[in-house]
Amino acid sequence: MNIILISLLLTLGLGLFFGLFLVISYKKLSVHEDPRVEILLDALPGANCGACGYAGCAGYAEALASGQEKNPGKCAPGGQDVANKVAHILGLDAVSVEKRVAKLMCNGSLENAIRRAEYNGINSCRVADMTIKGDKGCIYGCLGFGDCVKACKFGAMYLGDDGLPHIIEEKCTACGKCVEACPREIIELVPQDRKVFVFCKSLDRGPVAKSYCKVACIGCGLCVKQAPEGSMKLENNLAYIIDSHKVDEVAEKVIGVCPTGAIALDSKFAEVKTL
Amino acid sequence: MVRPLIIFIAAAITNNFILTYFLGLCPFLGVSAKVSSAIGMGFAATFVMTMTAIITNVVDHLILRPLHLDFLQMIVFIFVIAVLVQFVEMVIKKASPSLYKALGIFLPLITTNCIVLGLALLGAMRNYNLIENTFFGFGAGVGFTIALLLISGIREELEVRDVPKALKGAPITLLIAGLMAFAFMGFSGIITLQ
Numbered sequence: 063m064n065i066i067l068i069s070l071l072l073t074l075g076l077g078l079f080f081g082l083f084l085v086i087s088y089k090k091l092s093v094h095e096d097p098r099v100e101i102l103l104d105a106l107p108g109a110n111c112g113a114c115g116y117a118g119c120a121g122y123a124e125a126l127a128s129g130q131e132k133n134p135g136k137c138a139p140g141g142q143d144v145a146n147k148v149a150h151i152l153g154l155d156a157v158s159v160e161k162r163v164a165k166l167m168c169n170g171s172l173e174n175a176i177r178r179a180e181y182n183g184i185n186s187c188r189v190a191d192m193t194i195k196g197d198k199g200c201i202y203g204c205l206g207f208g209d210c211v212k213a214c215k216f217g218a219m220y221l222g223d224d225g226l227p228h229i230i231e232e233k234c235t236a237c238g239k240c241v242e243a244c245p246r247e248i249i250e251l252v253p254q255d256r257k258v259f260v261f262c263k264s265l266d267r268g269p270v271a272k273s274y275c276k277v278a279c280i281g282c283g284l285c286v287k288q289a290p291e292g293s294m295k296l297e298n299n300l301a302y303i304i305d306s307h308k309v310d311e312v313a314e315k316v317i318g319v320c321p322t323g324a325i326a327l328d329s330k331f332a333e334v335k336t337l
Numbered sequence: 338m339v340r341p342l343i344i345f346i347a348a349a350i351t352n353n354f355i356l357t358y359f360l361g362l363c364p365f366l367g368v369s370a371k372v373s374s375a376i377g378m379g380f381a382a383t384f385v386m387t388m389t390a391i392i393t394n395v396v397d398h399l400i401l402r403p404l405h406l407d408f409l410q411m412i413v414f415i416f417v418i419a420v421l422v423q424f425v426e427m428v429i430k431k432a433s434p435s436l437y438k439a440l441g442i443f444l445p446l447i448t449t450n451c452i453v454l455g456l457a458l459l460g461a462m463r464n465y466n467l468i469e470n471t472f473f474g475f476g477a478g479v480g481f482t483i484a485l486l487l488i489s490g491i492r493e494e495l496e497v498r499d500v501p502k503a504l505k506g507a508p509i510t511l512l513i514a515g516l517m518a519f520a521f522m523g524f525s526g527i528i529t530l531q
Contacts, residue, residue, distance in 0.1 A: 069406055076400075076413060080420040091427040093434075 199274025383478025390474020
């Protein structure tokens with residue numbers, strides 16, 4: 063009888079002791095977690111794509127909840143729906159999601175680019191690229207067989223008379239199918255309101271690039287000198303615009319500087335040029 | 338000072354908990370698909386097992402044995418382990434969020450794992466003192482990590498190998514576990530442990 067009592071008391075006592083111990087340590091050690099992080103995580107798509115600039119959806123949710131990130135519209139896959147939800151959870155004003163469109167980073171039209179061969183093979187960029195590297199002198203530019211046009215599910219692309227694909231921005235959803243389809247990776251998804259681009263992907267030296275294309279980037283570096291510090295760079299004979307936030311500043315400074323016109327305003331902003 | 342070391346080596350290799358006692362087979366099969374998670378689980382388990390060995394030994398020697406309540410060992414040890422894991426989880430969460438992210442999901446898995454309880458009960462059965470039991474627990478954790486790393490390495494290789502359809506997944510893993518246990522049998526007899 064005695065031993066039953068003792069063991070009962072002991073387990074009871076130990077249970078109480080451990081319970082108290084856990085309660086106290088919980089009080090002392092509990093980490094304050096913002097409950098909104100969980101809710102935000104539920105609202106976000108959970109694709110962990112990193113398009114927002116954070117390490118996965120959890121990173122973005124934490125940054126939003128802690129107030130470091132003020133913009134609820136950074137989730138590209140979620141689009142406007144998710145932006146509205148996130149803004150609602152945080153009590154922020156709803157923002158319009160930055161619309162992105164596909165853009166062809168090459169102006170090597172029939173007129174501008176010199177042909178070096180006659181191609182009568184299968185009518186596909188990928189095949190032409192794998193067999194004879196296309197029929198143009200440039201092995202970096204657009205092949206002009208319209209793999210991207212075939213890949214577009216929204217009818218937002220067509221092959222123009224100039225031999226280049228054109229993008230109808232109103233129809234473009236920035237799904238990225240054309241980006242994948244292009245064997246030369248010259249289609250990029252860019253913010254719709256971005257004005258200035260380097261319309262060339264050629265890594266050849268200036269004289270070589272100029273020999274096959276009128277509008278190639280020849281790597282002269284004039285734009286880099288004119289542009290605001292750190293907003294452009296020259297690498298492998300090609301100019302790059304780095305900081306997309308300063309893009310308007312870049313536009314002001316470098317338009318007209320480029321001797322070949324590889325850096326240019328997007329056609330829909332062409333009238334701005336006169337300002 | 339030699340005896341604790343012998344106990345350590347015995348627990349880690351010759352009497353490996355997984356491959357000779359067949360304790361802790363659940364994480365051995367469950368968390369061994371990737372080397373990175375195996376390392377995380379191994380560290381978490383080693384830490385919990387060492388702490389368990391220390392605290393159960395103290396509880397056993399200070400409370401249970403003086404009161405002649407040896408038969409309560411199992412219940413009390415489960416108590417201790419559960420509380421310990423909860424406590425460790427809280428401490429890690431507070432002290433190092435990044436470590437918590439790495440280990441956090443594995444800690445609850447350890448709470449009710451037979452390898453931890455088996456360790457505590459075996460230590461008590463063999464009348465180890467505090468130092469010996471600490472080495473015993475640490476060695477068992479190291480052995481657990483070794484076994485987990487070995488099988489996760491093999492399983493990562495298996496992903497790209499042509500395994501017969503009928504053996505894919507759990508069957509081939511169990512076959513490999515058996516073969517590894519055979520290999521570890523080769524160590525038996527190197528160290529005799531009473």
